[in-house]
Structures are given as C-alpha cells and as structure tokens.
Amino acid sequence: MKMIILIALREYAENVKTKGFWAGILLFPLILVGVFFFQTLLAESTPSRYYLLIDQSGRYANAVDAAIRQEQQRRILQAFVAYVLENRSDAPLTQIPGQSNAQIDQLIDDVGVDEVAAVDQWLNNGGLDFLLTLAAPVLREDAPAFVPPREQFLPAPLPVDIADAASTEEIVERLRPWLNAERMLLIDGERSPLFALILIPPDVDSAIQRPGAALPSQATAPAGVQYWASNLTDTRLPNAIERSINNAIRDREFTDQGIDIQRVRNVQRTRLPLSRLDPRKEAGEEAVSIADTFRQWAPVGFVYLMFISLMQSVQYLLSNTIEEKSNRIIEVLLASVTPLELMMGKLLGIGLSGITTIAAWLLSFFLFVLFYPGTETELITQFFQVLMSSDLIPYFVFYFLAGYALYAGIFLAIGSLCNTLKEAQSLMMPMMMVLIAPLVTMTFIAQDPNGSVARIMSWIPLFTPFTMMNRAAAQPPLFDIIGTTFLLVLSIVLVLWLSGKVFRQGVLRTGQPPRIVEILRMLRHRH
Amino acid sequence: MQPEPVLELQKVSKRYGSFTAVNNISFSIPAGSIYGFLGPNGAGKTTTIRMILDILKPDAGSIRILGESCALNVRHRIGYLPEEKGLYKKMRVWSIIxxxxxxxxxxxxxxxxxxxxxxxxxGLKDYAESRVESLSKGMGQKVQVxxxxxxxxxxxILDEPFSGLDPVNQEVLEQLIRDMAAAGQTVIFSTHIMQHAERLCDRMLLxxxxxKVFDGTLDDAHALIPRRVILExxxxxxxxxxxxxxxxxxELPILEPTRxxxxxxxxxxxxxQADPQMILQHCFTQRIALSRFDYTQPSLHDVFVHLVGSDAREHALR
Incomplete structure (x- = not known):
C-alpha cells in the first residue's frame, strides 16, 4: 500500500507540473469568462447593417419597413425579458414560472401569428413604456434603467441614381459594386458596406402562388421578391421580409374574398394556455419551474464534464505508461514494486489529478459567479444553488470515479502493450468509438431518460456511468440503479483484474504490439 | 562453514518459443564480492539478470536470492540498473534519485x-536541481546508477553499466563499485568489455x-589458456x-613489411608451470640472435576469445 501511495504521489506531482494540466484547468474559466464577455461584446459590437429597399411595384414597401421595425422590436422584447429576469426582486427561481408570464406569452403568440398587428398593437399600447410599467412591480429597487439594443438594420440612402434604369437587372448591375463591398456607402461621414438590397420588381404579383394552381416550372430567372446579399448566414432579415410580405398578400386575399381581416385576426389570436405539471411533486407545487427544467437538463452538463475529464486523464495515463515503457524505466520500477502496485499507483495518482481538475473547474465557476457582476451570472448563481440542493453531485462523484476506474484500466492495458503513441492509436480507436456513443446520445437520453434506449445503454457497463448520470435527474427505477451499479462494480473489478494481467505481461514486451490472439492468450495467462 | 551465498542459481533455463535464451545455468555468488557477468551480445546475460530479479519467470530451475526464493520479497535489499537506460525526463536529478x-x-x-x-x-553536485532531460547521455547514466x-x-545488479560512458566516467563508476564492495555490498555487473572485469572482478561468469562456459576467479581464467611466447x-x-x-x-606468417x-x-x-626464461636461455647458449621476444600474460580478452571465439565471430558475422 505504501508503494501504491508513493507511485500515486509521484504521478500526481508530475502530472500537476505539466503544461497540459494547467491548460486544462485554466481553459474552463477562460471559456466561461470568454463566453459571457464576448457575447456581451458581440451583441454590442455587431455593426448596424444598411439595407436598400427598392419597391418598383409600390405595394410592399410599407410591409417590409414594418417587418424590419418588428425585427428591432423583437430584439427589444428579448433584451427586455432578460433584463426583467436579471433585475427582478429576490423572488426565488423556483417561483418564477417555467414559461414567461401570460402577457408576454400573448405578445409572442401574436408576433407569431401576425407580426404587423402585434407590434402595432404593442406600440399602440405604449410599446416599451407599457412593458416597463408592467414589469415595475417585480423589479428590484436599485435596478438599472433598461437600455434597448441598438438598431440592427437601417435603411441606406441610394448611392447611385437609378431613376433612368430600364430594368430590374440594370438596377442590380448599377448597385453591384456596393453589394460586393467594392464600394462603400458614406453615411454620417462613416464608410459602411451595403448589407442587402431588397428589390421588388413591378410585376411581382404575377409570381404569387396559390394552392391548387400548377407549380411554376423551374424557371432560371428569380421569381418574386429579390433579396441580394453576400452574407448568407444572417437570415433574420430575409425571413422577416418574406413573412411580412406574405402577411400583406394574405391580408389582400382576405379582402378580395370578402372576409373581414379584423375578425380573422381575432380568431388567430384566440388562445388557451398550457400548464406544465410534474406528477412527482407535492400537491399544489406541481407547476414546472425554470429550476425544474434546469435540474432536468443539468445531467447533460455532468456527462459532458465527465467525458472531458475522463478523456484527459485517460490520455495522460496512456502516454505516461508508454513513456515508462519506451525508456525502460518500467524495469527499474518492476524491480522495486509489483506490477499491480505500479498499476494501482498510476490509477490513483492520475485519478487524483482528474479530480483536482474538476474541483478547480467548479471552484473557478463558483468564483466567477461570485466576482463577475451583473448580466447572466445572477441567474447562474441560482442555478448553482439548485444544483447543490439536488442529489446530482453524489451521483456525479460516484459515476465519475467508476467511469474512471473502468476506462483507466482498459487504457492502461493498452498502454502497456505499446511502445509508441503511434502504435497506441490503432488500439485506442475502438475505445474512442465506444466513448463517443454516450456523447452522441446525451441529449436524446435527457429527453427520454427512462426510454428503452436509455435503459439498454444503462445495462452496458461501458456506458453505465454516462447513461446513468444522464438519467440521474429523472429518478430511474430502483431496479435499474441497483442492478447497473452492481454490474458496473463487477465489471470494474473484472477489468482491473484482466488489465492487471495484460499490464504485467505487456510492460516488459518490446517490439510490435501484439495481435488479438496474443492479447487473448495474455488474458488467459495464469501467473 | 561457508556463509550462505548472496545469490544461487540452480539449473535455470528460459525459453522464448523455440529459442533457448538461458540453458541450464548454475552458479553462486559469495557475499561481499564483485562478480562479473561476461559474454558476447545475445548470450543471455540480461535474461539471466531479469530472472534473478523476478521480472521474468524461469521455465526451469531455482533461484535463491538473499536467502529467499523470490526477489520481490527482498527487493528493498537489491539495487538494479537495467541494460536500457531511461529516466523520467521532466524530474529533477536529486528528486529522481x-x-x-x-x-x-x-x-x-x-x-x-x-x-x-x-x-x-x-561529481554531479552542480546538476542536482537540473531536469533529467537537460543532462548528457553519460551524465544521465551516472544519475541512473x-x-x-x-x-x-x-x-x-548493474546490467552493462559502462556502456556509453567516457573513460573518465568509467573510472568514476569503477571507483563507485569498489566503494560499494568495500562497504560490504555485493556487486554483480554484466559487460562485454573485459578490461573492466579484469580490473574489478573477484569472480566472473562467462x-x-x-x-555457462566459465565460472571462477581471474587466475582461474588465466590458467585456462596456455602462456604464449612469440619469437622472431x-x-x-x-x-x-x-x-x-x-x-x-x-610458424606464423609475417604480414607487415620487415627489414x-x-x-x-x-x-x-x-x-x-613453464618458465619462459628457459627459451631465452636456450637461444643465448645456442647463440641465436633474436630480433623479437614477446612474452605476455594472456589477457581476459584472450580468454574470452579463446572460450567463445568461434561462436562470437560467427555471431558477429551473422
């Protein structure tokens, strides 16, 4: 035992000294800070985008304008919801309904059904001011004033005269240098690129498609509204325009068919709320809160954490064993300790450094929440408390250690058979495939935690730590918990015993890694 | 009564598949001696040492080491330097020792x-705090010893401790081995360089x-081959x-140009038992003018070549 501890301590001390270890430890807080910092920065620094609207038909300019205005209002709304969540008075998270409150719901519904009307109505009601009055009672006294986000899409002045342009094509040709960013717009003394050109041709109505009519032949010429932009990823603007123009056309169709638009709208805005209830909770508290939803999804984060940390530890274990093997330190070690002591010492030492990494991550997470003021962190603090109050942490500790023992045993055996990392790659491949599986099914299992896929995977020992962690929040059947734990512990003992055998014979091997037959012979070998 | 030997091998054999690495070797080493393990490359020295240390299991025969049948039981009383040298590269010199x-x-x-x-x-005081990776190969080897x-x-037990060392450091290592023997420690070392064995060993195994082709003292070894006189x-x-x-x-052919x-x-x-002087005396009385009279004590090298000669050459040519 003393030897195991000596070896473990050295492994730990050496591992902790490596750059990789510190990179691993520092990466997480860096990402954490980075995500929040850059998200804020990005949100504030996305430049205003200039668009040019040319409506030759003269029928849709208003609708498009409204659509763009709504895009802005939508962002204001989103920012406002975040603002309210952040600055609410100290109502615990468990009491804030899982879904946004009814009035905001109504608004979102309306936006979905009929944006023009909804935003119009919102604006008629007083817009932002109306919302602020609505939210005032739940806000903290010292809440800062709400700053609406900057406008993202702004109309641009025409950079070139197109009055004498004969055709749509010609207009596009004249504007092409700006669209390709070969030339810049000059607005308020600043040079800005033209983000998009929305061109509505005079005969646009001829492209309207109605149900029942034959589908138009695959014409090469663009049909309907033309949206010209070299940015293909930002689809907010074209989506908003398409929706708003279609709404405008539908309105006209209603009128043409003698239907009162207002009545249609009223019908579309009729709604029945849906309450999400959890049968496992006490009577009267069944309403599903944000905290519940979070608790349900938290295991996914743990599975991910487990995966990353496991990968790191196991990789280190492998490369370290190969180092000892390739420079023959192993022989000196084996003259001093038994192979089993060596293996256990390594397992323990590297395991400890894995735990150190996780502890450092949690600590940095905690410190981050503590010292990084404002924005989303208050929310995280509450999530953190939800987490600590749940029984997920003990699950995580158990499954992490179990998963580590299982995989480390396998990877140590692999390491003992190889002289170079390159040789190890081919033996590692199947293990990597196995390790990927829980990661791929992670989201799916969180959604269906007691489904058949989840249950089957739980009973495969290689997946048990991940899958059971994944299911931890959904109170899996006791039979599953006890059965899989039993099987898992059994497999760990078996794996460590077998890899001990392989390790003992493998560490002194030189030359090519063994073939499968030889490995099987090693497993059968009696010492 | 003789004290129990530090190490005793009896009819030990080791096979790797059809290849016999060690065949029926027996010997014993008295306490406090410096014992040389000699033999050409591939003779089975390292395999024998690994079996002594219980890193490998012999297929046949028995080993007693420090009164035990298994080296693991007494491993704290054994020091071992393997043939292939390696240390943790990132550790500091003093901490690895x-x-x-x-x-x-x-x-x-x-x-x-x-x-x-x-x-x-x-002589490595200045390097105590250095990392192993910054040492030269020879220094690293000293650290490992x-x-x-x-x-x-x-x-x-030192497996090829001299290989890779410069002459100065070879002397330092020889001194270390003598120091240990003087302190009552038993030293076994393997080598294929006979000079070290000649200078250090009380007994040797070839x-x-x-x-096994030879097991005995240096004098025993010298006695194995006849004394040789070269006359011209x-x-x-x-x-x-x-x-x-x-x-x-x-008669030997003269290959180099002569006067x-x-x-x-x-x-x-x-x-x-012969006295080479009698040849000299005979020539003197017969008035034969000798242009050369060479009498040298045969070196261990000669013994080595004599004993393994054809095998070793054959091996080298393979």
Whole structure:
C-alpha cells in the first residue's frame, strides 16, 4: 500500500507540473469568462447593417419597413425579458414560472401569428413604456434603467441614381459594386458596406402562388421578391421580409374574398394556455419551474464534464505508461514494486489529478459567479444553488470515479502493450468509438431518460456511468440503479483484474504490439 | 562453514518459443564480492539478470536470492540498473534519485539527504536541481546508477553499466563499485568489455549462447589458456628447446613489411608451470640472435576469445 501511495504521489506531482494540466484547468474559466464577455461584446459590437429597399411595384414597401421595425422590436422584447429576469426582486427561481408570464406569452403568440398587428398593437399600447410599467412591480429597487439594443438594420440612402434604369437587372448591375463591398456607402461621414438590397420588381404579383394552381416550372430567372446579399448566414432579415410580405398578400386575399381581416385576426389570436405539471411533486407545487427544467437538463452538463475529464486523464495515463515503457524505466520500477502496485499507483495518482481538475473547474465557476457582476451570472448563481440542493453531485462523484476506474484500466492495458503513441492509436480507436456513443446520445437520453434506449445503454457497463448520470435527474427505477451499479462494480473489478494481467505481461514486451490472439492468450495467462 | 551465498542459481533455463535464451545455468555468488557477468551480445546475460530479479519467470530451475526464493520479497535489499537506460525526463536529478530510494523503502528525508550526498561525492553536485532531460547521455547514466544504489542495497545488479560512458566516467563508476564492495555490498555487473572485469572482478561468469562456459576467479581464467611466447629470428628452425613444458610450436606468417626477408616468426605455447626464461636461455647458449621476444600474460580478452571465439565471430558475422 505504501508503494501504491508513493507511485500515486509521484504521478500526481508530475502530472500537476505539466503544461497540459494547467491548460486544462485554466481553459474552463477562460471559456466561461470568454463566453459571457464576448457575447456581451458581440451583441454590442455587431455593426448596424444598411439595407436598400427598392419597391418598383409600390405595394410592399410599407410591409417590409414594418417587418424590419418588428425585427428591432423583437430584439427589444428579448433584451427586455432578460433584463426583467436579471433585475427582478429576490423572488426565488423556483417561483418564477417555467414559461414567461401570460402577457408576454400573448405578445409572442401574436408576433407569431401576425407580426404587423402585434407590434402595432404593442406600440399602440405604449410599446416599451407599457412593458416597463408592467414589469415595475417585480423589479428590484436599485435596478438599472433598461437600455434597448441598438438598431440592427437601417435603411441606406441610394448611392447611385437609378431613376433612368430600364430594368430590374440594370438596377442590380448599377448597385453591384456596393453589394460586393467594392464600394462603400458614406453615411454620417462613416464608410459602411451595403448589407442587402431588397428589390421588388413591378410585376411581382404575377409570381404569387396559390394552392391548387400548377407549380411554376423551374424557371432560371428569380421569381418574386429579390433579396441580394453576400452574407448568407444572417437570415433574420430575409425571413422577416418574406413573412411580412406574405402577411400583406394574405391580408389582400382576405379582402378580395370578402372576409373581414379584423375578425380573422381575432380568431388567430384566440388562445388557451398550457400548464406544465410534474406528477412527482407535492400537491399544489406541481407547476414546472425554470429550476425544474434546469435540474432536468443539468445531467447533460455532468456527462459532458465527465467525458472531458475522463478523456484527459485517460490520455495522460496512456502516454505516461508508454513513456515508462519506451525508456525502460518500467524495469527499474518492476524491480522495486509489483506490477499491480505500479498499476494501482498510476490509477490513483492520475485519478487524483482528474479530480483536482474538476474541483478547480467548479471552484473557478463558483468564483466567477461570485466576482463577475451583473448580466447572466445572477441567474447562474441560482442555478448553482439548485444544483447543490439536488442529489446530482453524489451521483456525479460516484459515476465519475467508476467511469474512471473502468476506462483507466482498459487504457492502461493498452498502454502497456505499446511502445509508441503511434502504435497506441490503432488500439485506442475502438475505445474512442465506444466513448463517443454516450456523447452522441446525451441529449436524446435527457429527453427520454427512462426510454428503452436509455435503459439498454444503462445495462452496458461501458456506458453505465454516462447513461446513468444522464438519467440521474429523472429518478430511474430502483431496479435499474441497483442492478447497473452492481454490474458496473463487477465489471470494474473484472477489468482491473484482466488489465492487471495484460499490464504485467505487456510492460516488459518490446517490439510490435501484439495481435488479438496474443492479447487473448495474455488474458488467459495464469501467473 | 561457508556463509550462505548472496545469490544461487540452480539449473535455470528460459525459453522464448523455440529459442533457448538461458540453458541450464548454475552458479553462486559469495557475499561481499564483485562478480562479473561476461559474454558476447545475445548470450543471455540480461535474461539471466531479469530472472534473478523476478521480472521474468524461469521455465526451469531455482533461484535463491538473499536467502529467499523470490526477489520481490527482498527487493528493498537489491539495487538494479537495467541494460536500457531511461529516466523520467521532466524530474529533477536529486528528486529522481530520492524517488527510487523511497520506492526501495527509504524514508523521504533520508532519501533526499542520500541523493545530495551521492551527487556531491560522484561529481554531479552542480546538476542536482537540473531536469533529467537537460543532462548528457553519460551524465544521465551516472544519475541512473546512483538512483539504483542510493538505498544502500546489499546486492547491486548493474546490467552493462559502462556502456556509453567516457573513460573518465568509467573510472568514476569503477571507483563507485569498489566503494560499494568495500562497504560490504555485493556487486554483480554484466559487460562485454573485459578490461573492466579484469580490473574489478573477484569472480566472473562467462556465458555464451545461454550456456555457462566459465565460472571462477581471474587466475582461474588465466590458467585456462596456455602462456604464449612469440619469437622472431633469421633461422630456418625454431630455436625452442626440447622440453615437455612446450605444448606447441607454430610458424606464423609475417604480414607487415620487415627489414630482412629471412626473418621468421614463431608462436610457442607453454604450459602453466613453464618458465619462459628457459627459451631465452636456450637461444643465448645456442647463440641465436633474436630480433623479437614477446612474452605476455594472456589477457581476459584472450580468454574470452579463446572460450567463445568461434561462436562470437560467427555471431558477429551473422
């Protein structure tokens, strides 16, 4: 035992000294800070985008304008919801309904059904001011004033005269240098690129498609509204325009068919709320809160954490064993300790450094929440408390250690058979495939935690730590918990015993890694 | 009564598939001696050492080491330097010596003090805090020797400790081995360089192709091959006297250019008791002018070549 501890301590001390270890430890807080910092920065620094609207038909300019205005209002709304969540008075998270409150719901519904009307109505009601009055009672006294986000899409002045342009094509040709960013717009003394050109041709109505009519032949010429932009990823603007123009056309169709638009709208805005209830909770508290939803999804984060940390530890274990093997330190070690002591010492030492990494991550997470003021962190603090109050942490500790023992045993055996990392790659491949599986099914299992896929995977020992962690929040059947734990512990003992055998014979091997037959012979070998 | 030997092998064999690495070897090593393990490359030295240390299991035969049948039981009393040298590259010199000493059961503080003391005594004081990766190959090897013996083991087994060392450091290592023997430790080392064995060993074992061909003292070894006298003179006949002590007379070809074409060269082999002076005396009384008279004590190298000669050459040519 003393030897195991000596070896473990050295492994730990050496591992902790490596750059990789510190990179691993520092990466997480860096990402954490980075995500929040850059998200804020990005949100504030996305430049205003200039668009040019040319409506030759003269029928849709208003609708498009409204659509763009709504895009802005939508962002204001989103920012406002975040603002309210952040600055609410100290109502615990468990009491804030899982879904946004009814009035905001109504608004979102309306936006979905009929944006023009909804935003119009919102604006008629007083817009932002109306919302602020609505939210005032739940806000903290010292809440800062709400700053609406900057406008993202702004109309641009025409950079070139197109009055004498004969055709749509010609207009596009004249504007092409700006669209390709070969030339810049000059607005308020600043040079800005033209983000998009929305061109509505005079005969646009001829492209309207109605149900029942034959589908138009695959014409090469663009049909309907033309949206010209070299940015293909930002689809907010074209989506908003398409929706708003279609709404405008539908309105006209209603009128043409003698239907009162207002009545249609009223019908579309009729709604029945849906309450999400959890049968496992006490009577009267069944309403599903944000905290519940979070608790349900938290295991996914743990599975991910487990995966990353496991990968790191196991990789280190492998490369370290190969180092000892390739420079023959192993022989000196084996003259001093038994192979089993060596293996256990390594397992323990590297395991400890894995735990150190996780502890450092949690600590940095905690410190981050503590010292990084404002924005989303208050929310995280509450999530953190939800987490600590749940029984997920003990699950995580158990499954992490179990998963580590299982995989480390396998990877140590692999390491003992190889002289170079390159040789190890081919033996590692199947293990990597196995390790990927829980990661791929992670989201799916969180959604269906007691489904058949989840249950089957739980009973495969290689997946048990991940899958059971994944299911931890959904109170899996006791039979599953006890059965899989039993099987898992059994497999760990078996794996460590077998890899001990392989390790003992493998560490002194030189030359090519063994073939499968030889490995099987090693497993059968009696010492 | 003889004290129990530190190490005793009886009819030990080891096979790898159809290849027999060690074949039926027996020998024993008395306490406090310096014992040389000699043999050409691939003779089975390293395999024998690994079996002694219980890293490999013999297929047949028995090994008793420090009164035990299994080296693992007494591993703290053994120091081992393997043939292929390697250390943890990132560790500091003193801490690697101390680490291996603690693995051998030494206390942490004692191990640390011992590490610094050894580094100072064997000229590595300035490198104590360096990382192993910054050392030259020879220095690294010295560090490894020190880490093998830092816990003052009763039995030290060094596999090819001299290879890769420059002459100065070879002498330092020889001194270390003598120091240990003086302190009552038993040292076994393997080598294929005979000079080291000649200078250091009380006893030696010579194996080739897995088989023991010699086990004894340096004098025993010298006695194995006849004494040799080389004569050169301008005579048609060998000027050797008729004596029962002369085992053989052979004329050797002269390959290098000589002053006179008539010069001829003879090799005379004498038995152990013979006095080479009698040849000189015989020539003097016969008034034969000798242009060369060479009498040399056969070196261990000659013994080695004599014993494994054809095998070793054959091996080298393969």
């Amino acid at each position: 101390a680490y291996f000493a603690t693995l051998k059961g030494m206390g942490r503080k004692a191990a640390r003090a011992q590490a610094f003391e050894l580094l100072e005594r064997y 020190l880490s093998a013996v830092a816990h003052r083991p009763e039995l030290v 194996i080739t192709k897995g088989q 003179c301008q005579s048609d006949q060998c000027p050797a006297p008729a004596s029962p002590d002369i085992l053989s007379v052979t 006179t074409a008539q010069t001829r060269r003879w090799e005379i082999l004498l038995n152990e």
